[in-house]
Amino acid sequence: MSDAYIALADGRVLEARARAPGRTRGELVFTTAYTGYEESLTDPSYAEQILTFSYPLIGNYGVRSERFESDSVQPRAAVARELTDDVADWLAGEGVPAVDHVDTREIVTTVREEGAMACGIAAGPDATPEDAVEEMESCKPMSDHVDIGAQVSVAEPTVHEGGGDVDVAMLDCGAKGSIVSSLTDRGADVHVLPYDATPEDVAAVDPDVLFVSNGPGDPENFVAAQEVVDEFAGELPLAGICLGQQVITSALGGSTEKMAFGHRGVNQPVKDLRTDKVVMTTQNHGYTVDDTGPLEVTQVNVNDDTVEGLDSDELDVITRQYHPEANPGPHDSLGFFDEVLDLATSDRRIAAD
Numbered sequence: 173m174s175d176a177y178i179a180l181a182d183g184r185v186l187e188a189r190a191r192a193p194g195r196t197r198g199e200l201v202f203t204t205a206y207t208g209y210e211e212s213l214t215d216p217s218y219a220e221q222i223l224t225f226s227y228p229l230i231g232n233y234g235v236r237s238e239r240f241e242s243d244s245v246q247p248r249a250a251v252a253r254e255l256t257d258d259v260a261d262w263l264a265g266e267g268v269p270a271v272d273h274v275d276t277r278e279i280v281t282t283v284r285e286e287g288a289m290a291c292g293i294a295a296g297p298d299a300t301p302e303d304a305v306e307e308m309e310s311c312k313p314m315s316d317h318v319d320i321g322a323q324v325s326v327a328e329p330t331v332h333e334g335g336g337d338v339d340v341a342m343l344d345c346g347a348k349g350s351i352v353s354s355l356t357d358r359g360a361d362v363h364v365l366p367y368d369a370t371p372e373d374v375a376a377v378d379p380d381v382l383f384v385s386n387g388p389g390d391p392e393n394f395v396a397a398q399e400v401v402d403e404f405a406g407e408l409p410l411a412g413i414c415l416g417q418q419v420i421t422s423a424l425g426g427s428t429e430k431m432a433f434g435h436r437g438v439n440q441p442v443k444d445l446r447t448d449k450v451v452m453t454t455q456n457h458g459y460t461v462d463d464t465g466p467l468e469v470t471q472v473n474v475n476d477d478t479v480e481g482l483d484s485d486e487l488d489v490i491t492r493q494y495h496p497e498a499n500p501g502p503h504d505s506l507g508f509f510d511e512v513l514d515l516a517t518s519d520r521r522i523a524a525d
């Protein structure tokens with residue numbers, strides 16, 4: 173007898189084992205990462221999604237808060253072939269449903285063939301297949317979560333001191349902690365501002381660089397952040413990671429589109445078109461830039477040629493679709509943060525001073 177059910181938008185209901193009880197719904201996605209479950213489960217970009225791990229055993233090195241990327245569990249539920257007690261207890265304590273003993277290969281194959289889809293989960297002694305279907309039917313498309321930034325951003329501006337001379341204003345659209353610390357570790361003072369900060373809020377910080385963070389959902393819903401970028405383009409150097417790349421591109425006249433199932437994992441190969449060098453990268457995104465506007469493509473995904481890096485000498489812009497902070501993940505692209513801080517100090521800077 174099963175005590176957990178996963179309802180998929182294609183009509184199927186899969187049986188599973190409840191590891192943390194509850195009922196929920198979200199967009200069903202998968203990550204192929206084989207380490208870094210604590211970082212992924214606390215990554216705010218997973219808000220409103222149900223995260224399936226394709227790696228079969230999740231939790232084998234415990235749960236330590238030092239590795240968290242935010243202070244709560246962000247996906248609405250977790251699905252794995254086998255979850256250890258450590259992870260299951262953590263998720264249960266956080267009130268986030270979790271299920272295992274399910275054929276995750278079938279889920280991954282389904283999502284690869286049919287795309288990221290609505291999903292409902294019911295887990296616990298009283299759960300029924302009907303409960304899971306009811307949850308799935310009330311699941312909204314990601315683009316309908318128009319104010320998703322409010323769920324993941326800081327409520328008030330916060331400063332993280334790095335002790336150096338560079339001030340970074342970061343629009344927090346759901347920033348991972350290690351993006352902030354990658355900048356403070358290099359000496360920057362990072363002024364983290366709410367996702368809906370105004371141009372006046374940014375001006376009050378008098379930054380050397382405007383940085384747009386990663387974040388969940390559809391980048392076109394981050395209207396305030398796009399307005400801020402539009403306001404400062406050409407006056408301040410701009411940098412961004414993942415949703416940040418998407419927001420900056422849209423604000424400058426380009427556009428984004430939803431991918432079928434996205435990129436989530438820690439071994440996505442990215443080629444730099446200027447050096448022909450390929451690095452392994454960590455990724456978590458379901459949207460991509462399809463029109464780069466005034467920006468030049470500097471890096472592409474080797475698997476599917478999607479845009480991974482954008483640059484503009486004229487506007488002083490540098491962005492990445494992947495996650496150079498590498499938590500989890502290979503450290504191949506940590507140098508991105510040095511390039512960001514160089515924007516503030518090098519001759520490339522176009523600021524009026």
Ligand SMILES: NC(=O)CC[C@H](N)C(=O)O
Pocket residue numbers: 217385386387388389390391413414415416456457458459460
């Ligand atoms: N990690 C991110 O910033 C994700 C960006 C965006 N929500 C996407 O899915 O494409």
